[in-house]
Amino acid sequence: MRPDPPLPPIRGDDDVVTTEQTLPPRSRIVAEHLAAAGVDTRVVVLPDSARTAAEAARAVGCAVGAIANSLVLTADGAPVLVMTSGAHRVDFGVLSAALGAAEVAMAPAALVREVTGQAIGGVAPVGHPAPLRTFIDEDLQQYAQIWAAAGTPHSVMPLTFEQLRTLTGGELVRVT
Template identity: 30%
Template sequence: MAAKKRQEGGGTPATVRLTTLGIAFVAHPYVHDPAAPSFGLEAAAALGVAPERVFKTLLADVDGTLVVGVVPVSTQLDLKAIAAAAGGKRAQMADPALAERKTGYVVGGISPIGQKTPLRTFVDESAGLWDTVFVSGGRRGFDLELRADDLLTVTSGAFADIAR
């Protein structure tokens, strides 16, 4: 019940997780346009941030196992690269309905942080070029800014060259 009350107060599983772990972040709400063709590019424009610094969260099926890929919104997830990073042979994008069920978030608002089912996470190595990066905060129109190393810590993730 306590977690639910915190969420009703404006928090998301992502912000609750970061707060619980004592990891510094800045919340960046913005007005989401349901007609926007790209959730990530919309976030970058609304926040006035370079698209290379705003990261989207994608789920891929690598040889039957779901993994998370976090890549700049200006790029695409390289399926061969994420398969290799995960020690697999083949990858394909996960079904959006499955991604929503496993993460507890809706497409366009899937955060790499605080997912319902913890999944192996790979963050594109370009995140390390920035002092801070932006990721979804767990709903459309809400991003979180944090250090890339803290993103790895909270997701138990690893850097990998997974964007193209």
């Protein structure tokens, strides 16, 4: 197994919180899940919100496509997590066909909070009350390092594609 790439410097590193004791409660849950899974990474709390892929990419200094957006959708009424490249907008027809679902739609905010324990804009791929069936945009494979939300709109974490796939048990799909 090849070693994980080194973590890049974060813009505004002086303002970044990375100690587990000072993480927001929802980010602490994510960090604990990562540690229990043996994933060596860090949760980074940014001084400004990173609700959008563009905001997150600017904050960490990466390509927008290397941001892994966490979208909670419903597929035939059941909640699923879809991890998409920040460079993509989901084509619901393509995704519906890939999932074998008659209907795919965005989950309402209340359902997102219920199934993840997290708010829209900060949904992490892990740390939910119960695991969600997860699908991962195949285009995320092209990045040596990807960044995902870590439980709040101000927290992110770097992962390799393989770490993301292993942590979530995610199935590869095409979303565009």
